[in-house]
Amino acid sequence: MITKRLLLLFATALVLSTFSSCLDENTKGLLPEEKAYNSATNLYINTVATLYNYIGGNSDSQGLEGTVRGLYDYNTFSTDEAIIPIRGGDWYDGGFWQNLYEHRWTASDEALYNTWLYLYKVAMLCNHSLAVIDANRSLLTDKDYLAYTSEVKAVRCLFYYELMDMFGRIPYVTKDQESYADVKQQERSTVFHNIIDELQACLPYLANEHSNLEGNYYGRMTRPVAQFLLARLFLNAEVYADDDWTDKQHPDGKTMTFTVDGLTMNAWQACVHYCDEIEKEGYQLQPDYAFNFSVHNETSVENIFTIPMDKIKYQNQFWYLYRSRHYAHGGAIGMDAENGTSATLATVHAYGYGTDSLDTRFAINFYADTVKVDGKVVTQESGEPLVYQPLVMAENLTYSPYEKTAGARMAKYEIDRKAYADGKLQDNDIVLFRFADVLLMRAEAKVRNGENGQSDLDAVRRRVGMPCRPATLDNILRERLLELMWEGSRRRDLIRYGLFHKAYDLRQPIESESDAHTIVFPIPTKAIDLNNKLTQNKGYKTEK
Structure with a gap:
């Protein structure tokens, strides 16, 4: 099975001397290069499959979800959804959680820098994988070459998407061994369009398979996963295409145009298109909402992209x-x-x-x-x-x-009573993308485009036995909280609705937050120290 279950994994150390020079990859026990790249199968294992080791994690700031002080926490505890309060001598942690909730993060935040490093580490490993595939192209048919490179590029798009979403203006590096000192920061809109273009180019060559099901495509970047990411990109197009989010002006999704499958569409139409494509692949709402998060949720008809979990086979953790x-x-x-x-x-x-x-x-x-x-x-x-x-x-x-x-x-998530490490090593796969989110994205995109999104909102509410509500933007936002609670999407939702920088729950805006500069995080000080071409995002200081 070409997934994380493979033991033949090759993690390059060359990336250490390039963009991610401060990362520490353990290179002990690697296969000799002549064996790692002696067949098409081994080439896939050691350039593509190995990348999936980094989707999950088992230490702070690693993994797209499951661990702490990383992507999930920055996207959740900065919102009106959840909080980690100080409880006497517990959870002060130097003010980390309180600052997260109040939006008082700084460029010197070590966890923020570690999250930046994690995301760039995987992007640079993707670049190296592509270089290795090119160097060994003689092992591959044209079809295999396109499949391998498209899968790697789609994974890279996923990580650049997270970087763009968090930091706005970022270096967008696609070459292997490019010197960190030479890379330039790109505007958010440029990165946004680059990701869309690359994902669309990859789509025809990605396997049209359900990634959440156990088998050869388990946990992989397949076509429906990429389509979900495209739908999310287009739903947030007004945010991602805005290069100055502090000037109280932003693009209009109705008038932004994109080419999608040879047709010209606005942002909302493009979002709907990719949601439709996902539905055509047979995804549907699981009759039992809770089953999507059960101990053995691999057969869900709703889950689209998950982090495979197995307390015996994998090291991924769920904290x-x-x-x-x-x-x-x-x-x-x-x-x-x-x-x-x-x-x-x-x-x-x-x-x-x-x-x-x-x-x-x-x-x-x-x-x-x-x-x-x-x-x-x-x-x-x-x-x-x-x-x-x-x-x-x-x-x-x-x-x-x-x-x-x-x-x-x-x-x-159902408690795995046979879990190890106090429940952190469980068998429940971590859900990243699922079809209920597709329905809510489509409903919202239709309403923003002046159309009717009622049927999709109704379907989500009927599944859990709740009465219908009018498909207004406010009701859809509320439904996203009710349906997607604990799934790490709330920050993006509040930003898209123009609410993230405003007062909510117990939180009052910090000084000068009225300019919405907090909808992106500061570029970490240590990243700027390594490359003085990088400039800080508006509203933040680069502490020494």
């Missing part, structure tokens, strides 16, 4: 349940816990908690009220029942009587 549960809750299931992550008050109210119209997804997404494990009430050290308090929350809970119990906690 989020462990990080959220109260200590006693973790102990009751035979695991440890960190008693941190909670839903915000805004989220709890959006779900209708405490009212007669509680959304059915609340019980799936959260632990709330009296906690039971295997039908038994969980007790704290004091002997009192463990009761989570969804309607109690503050940035700093120190001295609150609910210091350790405030907040609804993350559930969503």
